[in-house]
Amino acid sequence: METTYKKVLIITDTQVAPLYLEDVKQAFSSQVTVDDYVVPAGEASKSMEQYSRLLDACISLQLDRKSLIIGLGGGMVGDLAGFVASTYLRGIDFVQMPTTILAHDSSVGGKVAINHPQGKNLIGCFYNPVYVIYDTDTLLSLPLSEVRSGFGEVIKHALLSDAEWCDDLFQVNVSKLSPEQLNLYLSKGIQVKADIVEQDEKENGIRRHLNLGHTLAHALEAELGYGEITHGEAVALGIWFSLRASEKHLGASLPTEKYAKWLIQNNYPIHLIVNINKNRIIERMKWDKKTVESQIHYVLLEAIGKPAVITIEESKLDELLTDFLKEVSQIDERN
Amino acid sequence: METTYKKVLIITDTQVAPLYLEDVKQAFSSQVTVDDYVVPAGEASKSMEQYSRLLDACISLQLDRKSLIIGLGGGMVGDLAGFVASTYLRGIDFVQMPTTILAHDSSVGGKVAINHPQGKNLIGCFYNPVYVIYDTDTLLSLPLSEVRSGFGEVIKHALLSDAEWCDDLFQVNVSKLSPEQLNLYLSKGIQVKADIVEQDEKENGIRRHLNLGHTLAHALEAELGYGEITHGEAVALGIWFSLRASEKHLGASLPTEKYAKWLIQNNYPIHLIVNINKNRIIERMKWDKKTVESQIHYVLLEAIGKPAVITIEESKLDELLTDFLKEVSQIDERN
Incomplete structure (x- = not known):
């Protein structure tokens, strides 16, 4: 994968990481610093606490405005990673790599969000990914x-x-x-x-x-x-x-x-x-x-x-x- | 103040509230439900914790997409209230009422944010207020x-x-x-x-x-x-x-x-x-x-x-x- 990004953070979850994380990381040239952050699978990760920890990670990895965040996973990961990307340093580039069929839907339209105990997606933004990268072969498995x-x-x-x-x-x-x-x-x-x-x-x-x-x-x-x-x-x-x-x-x-x-x-x-x-x-x-x-x-x-x-x-x-x-x-x- | 908003939340701080909050509230007709949330004065309120509590308040006050958030105060209040408005329900209307001279600056340009222990304004968005309402008489006091x-x-x-x-x-x-x-x-x-x-x-x-x-x-x-x-x-x-x-x-x-x-x-x-x-x-x-x-x-x-x-x-x-x-x-x- 050719890229001008010097630093990339892949956000994924415990279900997706063992299946695809290494493949995606290997795809980058050695010039690019690629880190990852694996959140627990499931909608519960779309929380204020998880959002806050991810921002801490962005800061401790010293991501800057020319860095990239990739959301590798289903709709939960896309929403969470997208909300982090939209609000870190007032917005850095975001690429969505949906690994579920459902995410064909959420990757279109720029809605990113986290949940509140009172309801879904109550906290979020409109923020479009710069790319959506999709592998249809894996979806049927x-x-x-x-x-x-x-x-x-x-x-x-x-x-x-x-x-x-x-x-x-x-x-x-x-x-x-x-x-x-x-x-x-x-x-x-x-x-x-x-x-x-x-x-x-x-x-x-x-x-x-x-x-x-x-x-x-x-x-x-x-x-x-x-x-x-x-x-x-x-x-x-x-x-x-x-x-x-x-x-x-x-x-x-x-x-x-x-x-x-x-x-x-x-x-x-x-x-x-x-x-x-x-x-x-x-x-x-x-x-x-x-x-x-x-x-x-x-x-x-x-x-x-x-x-x-x-x-x-x-x-x-x-x-x-x-x-x-x-x-x-x-x-x-x-x- | 004539408005089509049915619900208004005024976010202000402990320094500004005793001076101007009641005046601003009185300006609304009795048709409008006006609530307020007073945060401690000072930059320390631009925190993830305060942001999260304000979102909780928006939810418990049942603000909806037709509601309005007003930031009454200096740059800290403007940044914090603006970030809440920009991310609550993916963005509701926001009015800035700056009470400091400094806020003449921050009210222009749509930057809203909170701080991280590692640095200022690391978490935020670009989000423009629908109005900036300004009282120059009070600024010299x-x-x-x-x-x-x-x-x-x-x-x-x-x-x-x-x-x-x-x-x-x-x-x-x-x-x-x-x-x-x-x-x-x-x-x-x-x-x-x-x-x-x-x-x-x-x-x-x-x-x-x-x-x-x-x-x-x-x-x-x-x-x-x-x-x-x-x-x-x-x-x-x-x-x-x-x-x-x-x-x-x-x-x-x-x-x-x-x-x-x-x-x-x-x-x-x-x-x-x-x-x-x-x-x-x-x-x-x-x-x-x-x-x-x-x-x-x-x-x-x-x-x-x-x-x-x-x-x-x-x-x-x-x-x-x-x-x-x-x-x-x-x-x-x-x-």
């Missing part, structure tokens, strides 16, 4: 839950854009994907997201459509404890609720049955939400960062490819969520 | 050390731009300023800085000229302990060294004697650097964030209005600093 997680965002992109693509995806068995299929779906997803982000970099308008499924997903992740469910699996469950809510609240006509069937066939962890505390979930959704003046704004679909941000009264949301959890529980018993 | 501090940056702007203005300033007794003089000098200073920042928002080029005097100033502040010397007073001393170094290293012809006389007449705290540890100061200068690959880049003057970023060898810097400290010590003994 991931554990199945990671592939499922990545597909949570892929199917979101399909629902936001293209009915035909949705029908195509409902045929997919995520455990039997070909590299060609994966490449195709990731490129399509990146295109959908890039089109939206380009029109609204700072998330004042249509970029909020990308939050389809995320209001419930963030609440689920916080309620179950970060790391108990992958982000994309939570999104996939959140989308299910959004589809049902869109039908009941907007009278939309949507392929919700097909979608639920696809979730079950691909073993998305629907059992995790069967006994969830509904009231706490609603409280968490109210504090989700997309909340404006404590009303609940929700991304629903008027049709596939026609998302809209809708304000839902808390009582109505309660009713919709009660019905949804009942449905999930019945389906879970049957399976 | 400040303690004299604050006026001196503000004038450290004013005289820097003069040296960066205009020999005639410098001559004018060398006549000023900072304890006997008229409001008209102050208004004039602040406007001129803001204009100099705004012109430079406009050409180089992210500090890759000429914006570094604004660091005149700052490399030594930052080292002095860190070495003496934050709060032991005001920032602008440290800058004023740092500029003195830069003038001498420019003469010796570049052969520049500069009004260094007049400048030193002005410092002494206005009681700048030159005694604080008489017994300073030179080697530790050099180490600190090397780690200052403007350092590139551990070489020492220094802003010097080829002439008044002609700044340049010069690379100085460590041994040369040592020699220049040794001479300078000897000169300061002799002058201090005579006074």
